[in-house]
Amino acid sequence: MQSLHRRHVLGAIAALALSSLAHAQPAAVPATVKLIVPFPAGGAVDVVARKMAEAMAKHMGNTFIVENKPGASGAIATRAVAMAAADGSNLLYAHSGMVTAQAMGAKIT
Numbered sequence: 163m164q165s166l167h168r169r170h171v172l173g174a175i176a177a178l179a180l181s182s183l184a185h186a187q188p189a190a191v192p193a194t195v196k197l198i199v200p201f202p203a204g205g206a207v208d209v210v211a212r213k214m215a216e217a218m219a220k221h222m223g224n225t226f227i228v229e230n231k232p233g234a235s236g237a238i239a240t241r242a243v244a245m246a247a248a249d250g251s252n253l254l255y256a257h258s259g260m261v262t263a264q265a266m267g268a269k270i271t
Contacts, residue, residue, distance in 0.1 A: 192251040194225045200239035202232040
C-alpha cells in the first residue's frame with residue numbers, strides 16, 4: 163500500500179513539473195471584429211457597447227465595429243451572427259430578453 167501511495171506522489175510531482183512545459187496556442191483573432199447590437203443606435207445599450215468595443219480594441223489591438231441591427235426582439239441581430247462565418251469576426255451583444263424570447267418560441271435560425 164505504501165508503494166502505491168509513493169507512486170501517486172511521484173506521478174503528481176512529474177505532472178506538475180511537465181505542466182510548465184505545456185503552452186496553449188494563442189487564438190487567431192480577426193483583424194476586424196463586428197460587435198452586433200440588437201438595439202437602435204444612440205440608446206443606452208449602444209453607448210455601453212461602443213465603450214466596450216473601444217476598450218476591447220485598445221486591449222487587443224484589433225478594430226472593433228459596432229453594428230446596430232434592431233428589431234424582432236433581437237432575433238434579427240441573433241440570426242445575423244448565427245448565419246455569419248464561425249471565425250470569431252462577429253460577436254453578439256446579447257441581453258437576457260433574447261434568451262427569454264428563444265424560450266418562448268421565437269424563430270431565430
